[in-house]
Amino acid sequence: MTDTSPGSATAAGSAAAWTPSLRELERRAVRRRLRRRSLLVASGLVVLVLLALGVAITSSPGWPNVKELFFSWEHAKAVFPDVLDGFWLNVRLFLICEVVILVLGLLVALARVARSPWLAPVRVLAVVYTDLLRGIPTLLLVLMLGFGMPALGLQGVPISGTFWAGVALVLSYSAYVAEVFRAGIDSVHPSQVASAQALGLSRPQALRFVVVPQAVRRVVPPLLNDFVSLQKDTALVSAVAVFDAVFAARDYAAYNFNYTPYVVVAAFFVVLTVPLARFTDWLQRRWLARERAGQL
Amino acid sequence: MSALLEVRGLRKTYGDRLVLDSVDLDVRAHDVVCLIGSSGSGKSTLLRCLDLLEDVDDGTITLGGVEISDPLVDPREVRKRVGMVFQAYNLFPHLSVLDNCTLAPRRVHGDSRAAAEERALGLLDQFGLAEHARKHPDRLSGGQQQRVALVRALCTGPDLLLLDEITAALDPELVGEVLTIVRDLAAAGTTMVLATHEMAFARDVATKVCFLHQGRILEQGPPDQLFTAPREDRTRQFLARVLPTAG
Numbered sequence: 001m002t003d004t005s006p007g008s009a010t011a012a013g014s015a016a017a018w019t020p021s022l023r024e025l026e027r028r029a030v031r032r033r034l035r036r037r038s039l040l041v042a043s044g045l046v047v048l049v050l051l052a053l054g055v056a057i058t059s060s061p062g063w064p065n066v067k068e069l070f071f072s073w074e075h076a077k078a079v080f081p082d083v084l085d086g087f088w089l090n091v092r093l094f095l096i097c098e099v100v101i102l103v104l105g106l107l108v109a110l111a112r113v114a115r116s117p118w119l120a121p122v123r124v125l126a127v128v129y130t131d132l133l134r135g136i137p138t139l140l141l142v143l144m145l146g147f148g149m150p151a152l153g154l155q156g157v158p159i160s161g162t163f164w165a166g167v168a169l170v171l172s173y174s175a176y177v178a179e180v181f182r183a184g185i186d187s188v189h190p191s192q193v194a195s196a197q198a199l200g201l202s203r204p205q206a207l208r209f210v211v212v213p214q215a216v217r218r219v220v221p222p223l224l225n226d227f228v229s230l231q232k233d234t235a236l237v238s239a240v241a242v243f244d245a246v247f248a249a250r251d252y253a254a255y256n257f258n259y260t261p262y263v264v265v266a267a268f269f270v271v272l273t274v275p276l277a278r279f280t281d282w283l284q285r286r287w288l289a290r291e292r293a294g295q296l
Numbered sequence: 297m298s299a300l301l302e303v304r305g306l307r308k309t310y311g312d313r314l315v316l317d318s319v320d321l322d323v324r325a326h327d328v329v330c331l332i333g334s335s336g337s338g339k340s341t342l343l344r345c346l347d348l349l350e351d352v353d354d355g356t357i358t359l360g361g362v363e364i365s366d367p368l369v370d371p372r373e374v375r376k377r378v379g380m381v382f383q384a385y386n387l388f389p390h391l392s393v394l395d396n397c398t399l400a401p402r403r404v405h406g407d408s409r410a411a412a413e414e415r416a417l418g419l420l421d422q423f424g425l426a427e428h429a430r431k432h433p434d435r436l437s438g439g440q441q442q443r444v445a446l447v448r449a450l451c452t453g454p455d456l457l458l459l460d461e462i463t464a465a466l467d468p469e470l471v472g473e474v475l476t477i478v479r480d481l482a483a484a485g486t487t488m489v490l491a492t493h494e495m496a497f498a499r500d501v502a503t504k505v506c507f508l509h510q511g512r513i514l515e516q517g518p519p520d521q522l523f524t525a526p527r528e529d530r531t532r533q534f535l536a537r538v539l540p541t542a543g
């Protein structure tokens with residue numbers, strides 16, 4: 001089986017024109033076969049499970065009713081433009097909130113890990129903020145700010161319900177995101193701070209250049225989780241009569257006694273989420289490939 | 297006598313970079329093989345290939361008569377027989393010293409907790425670590441951590457021990473402490489392949505020394521021959537650099 005290559009290891013040369021040995025070719029064939037087999041098993045199982053689910057659902061007694069109520073092509077077509085308009089609002093809300101939440105969340109997390117005595121009041125404030133805001137259901141926050149702030153009638157305070165609903169989302173999610181960041185910062189080994197400080201970096205510098213970059217990479221998956229959740233929770237603004245996708249769908253559904261619009265909106269949200277998830281997966285893999293190559 | 301470990305024509309590349317090139321190596325039971333060579337010559341990569349941590353690009357590795365470079369061989373079965381210790385200790389920080397040592401015996405070899413702990417405590421005691429058994433690794437000094445890593449590898453009773461520059465991160469005082477243990481293991485007949493920069497130590501314990509240069513074993517032989525009368529110029533230059541006083 002083993003093709004014993006001739007004699008001593010000291011013989012130089014023969015390196016330039018290397019051709020894989022028979023054994024290696026055989027091994028590659030085996031590896032290929034193993035890969036193909038696991039691919040086959042994986043795809044076979046997926047198809048099987050999907051088929052079984054499909055059959056189970058479509059053969060249930062109430063299926064024709066459900067199909068008419070939830071999956072009507074005519075209603076889907078009719079509601080599509082309104083939902084699309086509304087959804088654009090959800091997307092904008094999401095994009096703007098996301099950026100603000102990232103910044104605010106990181107600032108709150110940094111305030112919580114700060115050591116400087118001058119920052120003690122900020123630290124207390126940050127703790128109170130996260131404890132309080134994580135405790136309040138997001139829907140309540142949206143209702144309170146969305147109806148309450150405009151009603152105050154203060155000079156210079158925006159009266160748009162959309163604006164205040166967005167603020168509510170930002171406040172609520174920043175508290176979550178701050179905790180995610182803090183967990184990431186805490187997970188970086190103290191020896192990293194020690195070696196940064198040994199290079200003469202101050203503690204804030206060590207955080208800024210060494211700890212936070214590592215922490216951010218670690219928390220990308222849980223952050224994505226929060227953002228997917230945020231995308232969906234932009235639907236909560238419909239509670240304060242903002243004309244978003246869900247509001248449009250509910251409007252249509254109430255008027256036509258058909259729930260297809262909800263399915264359409266759900267599809268919109270899924271279509272928005274999946275590329276984001278794939279993108280972060282890709283980003284994460286690239287970081288790992290660069291940093292972990294053969295490292296022990 | 298047939299070899300415990302037989303390497304033939306081993307080749308390993310990272311992308312375009314050729315890291316190991318037609319490496320041949322025989323390790324018989326109770327051998328202590330020292331890999332020497334300058335930084336980047338491929339010592340760590342060779343050890344990683346031997347432990348199947350890397351897929352090789354050509355050549356064969358045979359352990360106890362079975363070709364383990366075969367893709368159909370389960371690497372876990374191989375690693376039950378082979379212990380490896382890394383330069384950076386790689387202890388698990390969330391487990392106590394004792395739990396680090398009993399993890400594999402209990403989860404992989406199916407030993408009972410009592411049996412695994414008894415064995416681990418015995419070895420820890422032998423290596424002067426008994427008082428640290430309940431501590432977490434971060435609390436120990438570098439030398440102590442490296443000794444724990446050695447004990448962890450020994451707890452499964454491996455046929456072959458792979459040691460990758462296990463003293464490179466230690467200060468000279470601690471180097472002695474770890475090398476004494478390796479010397480004891482060698483005297484007890486443990487089969488080892490170790491990459492090292494400690495020439496005096498290699499000369500002392502090795503039954504065979506291999507000089508690696510740019511991914512090839514340029515020269516191998518018993519330490520007396522290789523250190524005093526190297527055949528290759530490259531070996532002589534390397535030795536002149538690392539042993540300024542030696543002739």
Ligand SMILES: Nc1ncnc2c1ncn2[C@@H]1O[C@H](COP(=O)(O)OP(=O)(O)OP(=O)(O)O)[C@@H](O)[C@H]1O
Nearest residue numbers: 293294295310315334335336337338339340341342
């Ligand atoms: N994952 C990797 N990707 C690309 N190149 C690598 C990788 N791992 C090692 N190398 C390269 O392979 C070569 C051999 O590395 P290796 O770690 O085996 O050297 P070494 O002999 O152990 O050196 P040292 O004495 O410094 O530990 C080096 O030139 C290194 O750059």
Ligand SMILES: [Mg+2]
Nearest residue numbers: 339340341461
């Ligand atoms: Mg190395």
